[in-house]
Amino acid sequence: MSFTSRQVSIAGSMLHYRIAGPEGAPTLLFLHGAGGAEGSLGVLGTLADRWRVIVPDHPGFGASTDPEWLDTIHDAAYAYLDFLEALDLRDVHLVGSSLGGWLAMEIAIRSASRLARLTLIAAAGIRPGDIPTGDLFMWSPEERVRNTIADPLLAGKILALPQTPEQAEIALRNHFTTAKLAWEPRFFDPHLDKWLHRLRLPVQVIWGAEDRLFPLALGEKLAGLIPGARLDVIPGCGHVPMVENPAALSALLREFQGSAS
Amino acid sequence: MKFTLFHLMPYADLDLEEAAKYPTAWVHTPNRLYDPQKGARLYNRYLDELELGEQLGFDGVAVNEHHQTAYGIMPSPIVTASALARRTRTAKIAILGSAIPLRNHPLTLAEEHAMIDNITEGRLITGFVRGIGAEYHAWGTNPAFSHERFHEAHDLIIAAWTRPGPFRWSRKHYHFEYVNLWPRPYQQPHPPIWIPSQGSTETIEWAADPSRRYTYLQTFSPLKSVRKYLEQYRETAARKGWTASDDKLGWAIPVYVADTDEQARREAKPHFENFRNRFLKMPIEMLLPPGYSSIESMRGIAKAKAQITGDITLEIAVEMGMFFCGSVATVREQIGAAWQDMHVGHMLPMLQFGTLPAELTEANIRRFAGEVIPYLRRLTASTTASTTAPASMPTSASSATASRPAA
Numbered sequence: 001m002s003f004t005s006r007q008v009s010i011a012g013s014m015l016h017y018r019i020a021g022p023e024g025a026p027t028l029l030f031l032h033g034a035g036g037a038e039g040s041l042g043v044l045g046t047l048a049d050r051w052r053v054i055v056p057d058h059p060g061f062g063a064s065t066d067p068e069w070l071d072t073i074h075d076a077a078y079a080y081l082d083f084l085e086a087l088d089l090r091d092v093h094l095v096g097s098s099l100g101g102w103l104a105m106e107i108a109i110r111s112a113s114r115l116a117r118l119t120l121i122a123a124a125g126i127r128p129g130d131i132p133t134g135d136l137f138m139w140s141p142e143e144r145v146r147n148t149i150a151d152p153l154l155a156g157k158i159l160a161l162p163q164t165p166e167q168a169e170i171a172l173r174n175h176f177t178t179a180k181l182a183w184e185p186r187f188f189d190p191h192l193d194k195w196l197h198r199l200r201l202p203v204q205v206i207w208g209a210e211d212r213l214f215p216l217a218l219g220e221k222l223a224g225l226i227p228g229a230r231l232d233v234i235p236g237c238g239h240v241p242m243v244e245n246p247a248a249l250s251a252l253l254r255e256f257q258g259s260a261s
Numbered sequence: 262m263k264f265t266l267f268h269l270m271p272y273a274d275l276d277l278e279e280a281a282k283y284p285t286a287w288v289h290t291p292n293r294l295y296d297p298q299k300g301a302r303l304y305n306r307y308l309d310e311l312e313l314g315e316q317l318g319f320d321g322v323a324v325n326e327h328h329q330t331a332y333g334i335m336p337s338p339i340v341t342a343s344a345l346a347r348r349t350r351t352a353k354i355a356i357l358g359s360a361i362p363l364r365n366h367p368l369t370l371a372e373e374h375a376m377i378d379n380i381t382e383g384r385l386i387t388g389f390v391r392g393i394g395a396e397y398h399a400w401g402t403n404p405a406f407s408h409e410r411f412h413e414a415h416d417l418i419i420a421a422w423t424r425p426g427p428f429r430w431s432r433k434h435y436h437f438e439y440v441n442l443w444p445r446p447y448q449q450p451h452p453p454i455w456i457p458s459q460g461s462t463e464t465i466e467w468a469a470d471p472s473r474r475y476t477y478l479q480t481f482s483p484l485k486s487v488r489k490y491l492e493q494y495r496e497t498a499a500r501k502g503w504t505a506s507d508d509k510l511g512w513a514i515p516v517y518v519a520d521t522d523e524q525a526r527r528e529a530k531p532h533f534e535n536f537r538n539r540f541l542k543m544p545i546e547m548l549l550p551p552g553y554s555s556i557e558s559m560r561g562i563a564k565a566k567a568q569i570t571g572d573i574t575l576e577i578a579v580e581m582g583m584f585f586c587g588s589v590a591t592v593r594e595q596i597g598a599a600w601q602d603m604h605v606g607h608m609l610p611m612l613q614f615g616t617l618p619a620e621l622t623e624a625n626i627r628r629f630a631g632e633v634i635p636y637l638r639r640l641t642a643s644t645t646a647s648t649t650a651p652a653s654m655p656t657s658a659s660s661a662t663a664s665r666p667a668a
Contacts, residue, residue, distance in 0.1 A: 071406075137398070137546065137550055137551065138398065138546055138547070139546065140544065140545075140546055172551075172556055172559055172560075173556065175551045176405065176551045176552050176556060178551070179403065179404060179405045179550065179551035179552045180403065180405035180406075180552060183397075183401075183403040183404065183405065183550075183552075184401045184402065184403045
């Protein structure tokens with residue numbers, strides 16, 4: 001299913017989003033990770049058979065403008081609360097990957113009134129403590145691919161893809177905004193875990209067993225901090241299930257949607 | 262022309278074989294390779310070298326700041342400047358510079374610099390820098406806010422030095438209910454400010470603003486870049502309605518003087534190449550973290566990458582005019598030509614670099630102070646008397662080329 005491109009003004013700044021799927025279907029709002037939304041559009045398009053799928057570019061990412069007011073992940077979270085109101089979205093299945101998973105939690109602890117359920121894929125956000133994590137900012141562009149994709153053959157194929165100047169420009173912007181939101185503390189909010197009990201909606205945590213950026217131990221810790229959360233592990237998969245195992249990811253999302261709320 | 266002896270204080274005793282297991286001497290090289298016994302000797306040797314510089318007639322001595330690296334073991338130039346404050350009597354002490362965005366509490370820097378300025382009765386030259394990219398990995402400070410924090414910290418420090426306190430400060434990054442500095446700086450309104458840079462239009466525009474008129478210091482760059490950016494500073498000042506005198510321009514460059522060109526190159530080669538290819542080198546992700554430079558300048562990343570991540574030999578560095586190395590006559594001619602060409606008012610020779618040992622460093626300092634400085638003082642005095650600055654800098658590259666030694 002192909003996406004339609006739209007934009008909306010949030011706090012005076014243009015936010016770009018893509019939308020696909022039947023009107024009246026339940027809404028799935030996908031929040032992308034540090035690398036942007038593009039790599040996830042394939043699997044998200046297949047979900048548009050039963051969901052109205054909405055895929056924004058975060059403020060400062062992709063085709064969205066970089067607003068003056070964006071300084072922290074909290075600013076982005078408030079912007080998405082505005083976004084939910086602006087599009088009048090209700091009973092949303094909020095799905096966030098990596099940086100987007102962290103953002104999803106920051107949104108939901110502030111207000112879950114428009115949310116029905118939450119899926120966190122290899123989510124950043126909590127203090128890793130003694131769990132060793134990778135350093136996205138120290139890695140070269142090639143290392144970023146090789147360390148987030150578990151299958152070396154797939155990583156090689158991704159690295160062999162040509163990059164247009166537009167894609168290179170967006171990758172640079174995404175990396176800059178990621179630093180703004182996640183450099184220090186590195187990919188977490190030291191106060192987030194104090195408020196995770198406010199996630200009183202069904203929560204699914206999905207993690208690749210071979211994630212080298214945020215190892216599975218971090219997923220186990222996160223699932224343990226959220227009351228009632230389920231943890232679904234995808235064997236053999238790295239940090240980006242949307243790319244590395246879309247079929248498993250799709251099945252897990254469908255199963256979670258079908259489960260009792 | 263004035264002469265300031267510049268020191269990076271590298272960890273010259275680094276076990277190079279062990280360090281070769283790591284891609285860079287910054288951030289990742291484990292600190293088990295730092296031996297406190299050796300480090301203590303190095304600190305005292307380097308401070309002795311700077312003190313010797315004053316005795317031999319340098320106008321000033323200079324220290325700087327880097328973190329978590331064998332490249333320079335001066336995470337706090339405040340400490341070295343303080344150690345020099347009471348052991349020197351006449352030389353200016355230049356901190357080139359304090360990396361102000363790294364401090365969460367920039368008022369501490371305002372206080373520390375003011376203390377040194379008082380203790381030395383006005384011999385402090387203050388320098389402000391952002392720190393190089395690796396500092397943002399070492400220190401955790403978010404590079405995305407590096408520019409903002411630099412400007413706000415600068416404004417806060419200047420206000421603390423010049424505005425009657427107590428007053429409130431509240432902008433984006435720093436908030437103080439009471440700013441009321443004790444002590445105030447000895448020099449009024451504040452110590453002279455130098456801005457070391459590798460060359461950026463943004464920095465030049467800012468430093469050359471008529472409200473600031475800070476001395477612009479080009480650091481360790483090819484002659485071509487030095488010339489370009491110093492000329493750009495003069496042009497920017499002129500465009501903004503003022504004439505930049507020679508003492509608004511400075512150049513920091515490693516220098517090695519020996520009896521002959523051949524001897525100079527032979528003695529300096531391993532130590533210079535260790536400085537450039539072992540101590541300074543770092544991956545591009547460390548040098549330019551996201552946000553440290555603007556997106557626009559990151560588009561030229563390939564160029565920066567070639568400059569810093571590849572090795573260069575002594576011969577290439579000499580050819581590019583990044584390193585003055587030769588006999589007394591050669592070095593006199595090189596700096597003399599640079600004076601004729603650019604009228605750069607401050608030379609900051611770095612006479613110890615990389616692994617250059619104590620005996621060679623001392624001989625280098627003595628030769629430079631004894632035989633190069635007096636010659637250049639005579640040369641520049643005679644040409645300064647008639648003209649404070651070239652009306653327009655020569656546009657031909659011929660004089661720049663002539664300053665290079667025959668290959």
